[in-house]
Every structure is written in C-alpha cells, then in structure tokens.
Amino acid sequence: MTINTTHNCTEPQSNWIFVGVYSMVFMVGLILNLTALVVFFCYTKLWSHTTVYMINLAIADLLLVLTLPLRIYYHLGMHGLSQVLCEGVGLVLLVNMYGSIFLLTCMCFDRCVAVCFPMSCRVREGRKKAPLVCLGVWGLTIGASLPIYISKRSKASKEIQVDRCFGSFPVYATQTTAVASTLTVGFGIPLVVMLVCSWALIHAITRSAVAQTDLINSGKIQRMIATSLVIFLACFLPYHGTLALLYVHREAVPCSLLSVYHYSLMVACLNAILDPLAYYFTTETFRRKVDMDAMTRMFPLNSQNSEGNNSRAPVNT
Known part of the structure; x- marks a missing residue:
C-alpha cells in the first residue's frame, strides 16, 4: 500500500506496544536521570570534565522522557490533542535526542584525548571548555531545529490538513535541508567520531604498560567501550536509516514504512x-555515592553507619 500525500495512511491510534514501551521508558528514565542529577548536584563537590557532559546528558534525557506522557495519552486512544501541540512536543523530543547524540560524542572524544594525550597541555586546556561545548550543543540543536519547524509550520497553516498528531507523516524531519543535516551532522559525523575514538581508546589501552599489570582491568574497559557503541548504534541507527528511506520514497510512501x-x-x-546505565552508573565513585549517601538518606535507620563517611569526591571518568 502506498500514498501520494502525507496523510492518507490509516492505522489504529490505540497501540499497546507504544503504550507499554513509552510508559516503561518514562518511569525508568525519570527515576534514573533524576537520581543521576541528585547525585551530581547534591553529593558531588568537584566536577570533572566528563561530569559536566554527564549532567547535560541527564538533563537532555530527562526532558526527552517528559514528552512521553502525551504520546502515551495519544496511543491509549484519547482524542482532543491539537496538531500544534503534538508537533511542538515532537520537536522537543527530537531536539533532546540530538542533544544526547552530540553529548555522547563529546564524552567519547573527551575520554579519547584524555587517554591518548595525557601529557598534552593543549588537551588539558581544551577539556576545561566542557561547559562552553555543552552550551554550543544546546545552541546547535535548538537553533538548527526551530527555523525549519517555524517556516514549515507557517506554510502548513495555510493549507488544509488532517490532524493525526503522533501518527502523522514526519513533514519537518523529511525536508531536504533537515534530512541532509540530520544524516550528516546529526548522525553521520557523531558516528564516525565515536567509531574512531572507540578504536583509539581500545588501541591505547591494550598497548599501555599499565594494562599488562593487574592495576586495571583492560578487558572490562574494552567491554564498556563496546557496550556504549552498541547502545548508540542500536538506538539511533534504525531511526536514521528509516528516515533516509522515507525521504527516498517521499512521493509515494508505503504505509508499512511509516x-x-x-x-x-x-x-x-x-x-x-x-x-x-552505560555512563552514570558505571563510574565507581557514582556507585559509591549512591550506596553510601543517597541510599542511607532514603532509609534513616542506617544513617548511623554513614556518619563517618561524609567526604565528597568528584565523579570519576
């Protein structure tokens, strides 16, 4: 089945798969990212460069999950949501999704240069600019998305449309400018950077003299790097691959592809x-702070055991 316009595909609004998955992501993501932010802000006195990226990543992920209740409401079969509201929430989701992609890339690059060039003064000075880099990421994701949305929204308001909320064709995401920038700057370049940095990290670790001793577990570090890369690919490759196919078939989009x-x-x-799970809770200091501080404050009966352990340390990378 194909369509000649972007609104002729009909599919059930109620979908319990979407309801179940989005509900799970909302509840678990809300808890995990709020916990991360509480630990970072309340139990960490000194922030490392990676911690700055982690905080911004947690904020981006938190803002993303906060858009999901409206999607859950829609897929429960509820009506009355305006198309403008749905598009606005969808825009917020995409902005924070690409914010996460860029921040993950920055974290990977930051760790790579720190390991590969530990004695470089230029690298040390560059890593101190992590707050400015994060500010640039937010400016890039918001600044690149809003103009396309506003211009296309203004044009669409003059045309007769069928409001289908989250079940509609991604009009804004499949514009030529949007697709080109999304597949190159938004996904292609970050993917290449993460692949190169992951290879460089593994190469540096395996060739390190310290790795030949029992001081570090190089196998564990390699598994962590591989796991992070697999998560990145598993989450974002299907979306961007499908987006490219939608653009190719935009004149007659198969409903199955939509x-x-x-x-x-x-x-x-x-x-x-x-x-x-892959970044915050894999740092040893983070786990220790959650176990010894956050958990004891949640359960006051054990507070006596933690009175002597009130030192605050930066979250390590």
Missing part, C-alpha cells in the same frame, strides 16, 4: 534509560 518509522522513533527513546 509504521516502521514510528517504531524506530520508539526504539531511539530507549536511549534515555540506557544512557544512565
């Missing part, structure tokens, strides 16, 4: 709960 697009977007949202 359904695949919505499922791939759902898979991309899983990144909001995988990021904390």
